[in-house]
Amino acid sequence: MPVEAEAGLHASDITVSYGGVLANDRVTLDVTPGQVVGLIGPNGAGKTTFVDAVTGFTAAEGQVWLAGTRLDELAPHHRRAAGLSRTWQSGELFSNLTVAENIMVAARPGGLRRVWHDIFGRRDRASDLVANVLRTVGLADAEETIARDLTLGQQKLVGVARAMAGRCGLLLLDEPAAGLDSAESAAFAERLRAIAADGPGVLLIDHDMSLVLGVCDRVYVMEFGKVIFAGTPAQARRDPAVVAAYLGVPMEASHD
């Protein structure tokens, strides 16, 4: 069976060039459902560019498959509708909507077909859905808070919740834990496992090495737009190229 037909995300040969500079150079990456996969690398390695490329926010070459459907020629909102969800490094919440409304945007994003229902249909607040995803990220009591009144860390968690609302086959999380303290970060790691166990695959980009290496099933390491390593966290800690490129110091120093 070809990889394209498998469940989960299969991105192959993703290439992005900004004015002649290759920000992503033939990056190939897989995430299977139920897994948490890490993507790490030094600043400027092209991690966020990869997320932008896969989700359609920057022009890219290469193929993107999710659960057997090819997505790379679709607009971002169509990719989202197909189950490819992302978060943003800077949160990017709708800052003057409440947390619940932020999540409702993703759960029911409007559109022409919805207009008729809005005018004549019955209203339902879908409060169960909102409560569920918020409980998953540990912000159960923030529903009615205006998004901009949250801390940056909390805003990112709402971003994760928003990405989980609606149809979600794969979560691409761009530094979701930056801004959390170490206790919160540990709690977040637990939740990530629970999310992945529930079905969708997770691609986690983060600088917090103990989080990434602790929670991930597999790790990709990028440098200068290329994948220089793919394997388990244990292998990553021992790989000399990874240590040289990214960690600089032996893993034992930063991991516990």
Place this chain on the structure above:
Amino acid sequence: MWRVTTFIQFAVLGLGLGAVYVGLATGLLLVHRATGIINFAQGAMGMWGAYVFAQLQVDGTLVFPVGQLYLPEPPGVVLSLFIALLMGLLLGILAHYLVFRPVRHAPVLAQVVVSIGLMVAIQALVVIRFGPNNIAVDEVVPRVDIALVGVAVSGRELVMAVLMVGLAALVWVYLQFTRAGSATRAAAENERGAALMGFSPDRLAGFAIMLSTVISTAAVILGSSITGLNPENYTLIVVPALAVLLLARLESIALVCVGGLALGVLQSELNLVSTSEWWPTWAKSGLDQVVPFLIVMVILFAFGKRLPSRGSLQTVRLPDVTLPRIRLLPAVLLIGGAALAVSLTSGQIRFGITSSMIMMLLALSYVVITGYLGQISLAQLAFAGAAGFTLSKIATAWGLPFPLAVLLSSVVAILLGMLVALPAFRIRGAQLAITTMAAALAIERFVFGNYSLTPPEGNPIAEPMIGGVNFAVREGRDLARLEFSVLVLVVAALAVLLFIRLASGDTGRAFLAVRSNERAAASAGINVRMTKLIGFGLSAFIAGLAGCLIGYSHGQLSAESFEVFVGLQILAVAYVGGITSFGGALVAGLIAPLGILYVVLHQLFEMGNYYALITGIGLMITAILHPSGIAGEVHRAIAALRRKQRGGPAGAGTADAAAEPGDDPSRKDPSHAS
């Protein structure tokens, strides 16, 4: 056929208008470089000094905004010129401190709206102080004929072009070669850069606005010696100048010169060609506004995203919106109150109340497009006009009955609205404002003001009849029949109901998400383009309903009902009322031109153009100090009162579930200055 010499002569004549474009566009560029603001009032600001000059020449009166000085005899041209430019300079300083400086870090929406307020206010002030009629202006540059490649051409236009290009070159030298100029350019990229060079970005901005006003004043003075002065024309000449600015990618003075002169020549040649026999009659009117519009469209589609936008510290947010709910009691009180008001009054007062309901709809269309969707459209009245003119055709010629004719006409408005939404796929903010204003002006001049499409005596509109009952506004000596007011009330109530249903549903939430952050909206699964189409369609539909009702209320339609200026005034009252809520639209309806407040005030004293002046100033004050408008402030006061009554600490009532940090969840806080 004409000879080549005629073409050459017309080309040179076109340089005169082109010189005016160069002057205004140079001013626009300078202001934009220094402040990031696109100044829609550039033409109006240049016009003030030109009027001062003309009045000095006519009878030696030096007119100030308030009061005047009678000189013993008209001063010479040079002295008059000096005084006029000095007045322009002072106006620039005033505009900087009172208008532009307070919004330098405000959202683009506030900046655009403030400069439109200034434009409306200056235009009204000019009419008040100098009168609405054309003033003939003495020649500044003597009229001589020069031989150019063997053809006798007008020397005056050549001299004008040379003068304005010279001034533009001086601005280029300033920006390119002086330390202050480099700091201004640095500030355009990064305000800290200018500060590091030892310049206050604020002073640089003030100087740039001052200089730009002087140059624009010179341009209008020169131009007015060809065309005479007319308050409306020179206010709106900013639109072709904006087209030139876009052509110059907002940064190249060389392109401003080439583009400005070329546009002038092109228009002059078109005027020549359109006199030929084969040119269709219907395409003769409004060419001078259609060409800039086409240029804007072409540029935006060709360059769109590559147009530079100025990097500044956008730390402030748009006025907040609360998702509305339909509550029975307020709805009954409101509709009942309106019904009572129209049945207890008669004549002018009843007509004023009815007009207020119609104007409320127009303001509501701005609430949809600007308050909810965050797009700046200056074409709302053009949508209304399109529906009104369609109504007059289909109700009279086809004999379609009342509700059907109105619905069909409003569908035409929807289609036009969606057409205008297309540029909004690629551009936003001030550029969209330019495009929609150019579109509105082109539609006004090319369609509404076109005598072969619209007879000068107006288009009659058949009376609205339902089941044999006549709902017409007039019958015999009754100029404001109750039946018509009831009809308007029913249509308005249905439109508001439609708005609230959509705004409180998934559609409204999607609007707000797009307004807040288009990228994030797309990543949450929103089809941003479709959402914009729906928003433009809905707002055009509501405006279209209003346009049909305006038609019925006059019994006939003429271009004056849908002029761009009326649209800008309604934008002003919509903003003053509150651009983000139905309540705001309601307030706007009450204070709108021809509305009830206007009628009452008008009966007490002759207001003339003071009304436009007040709306312009009100718009500026609201945009600067209270971006959520009267309705927002009232809402806030009520919320504060409720909190007080409950006796809890601030915010306790609304925030029991709030998370720990940032514990001031007062949603109504529209604080906007940094």
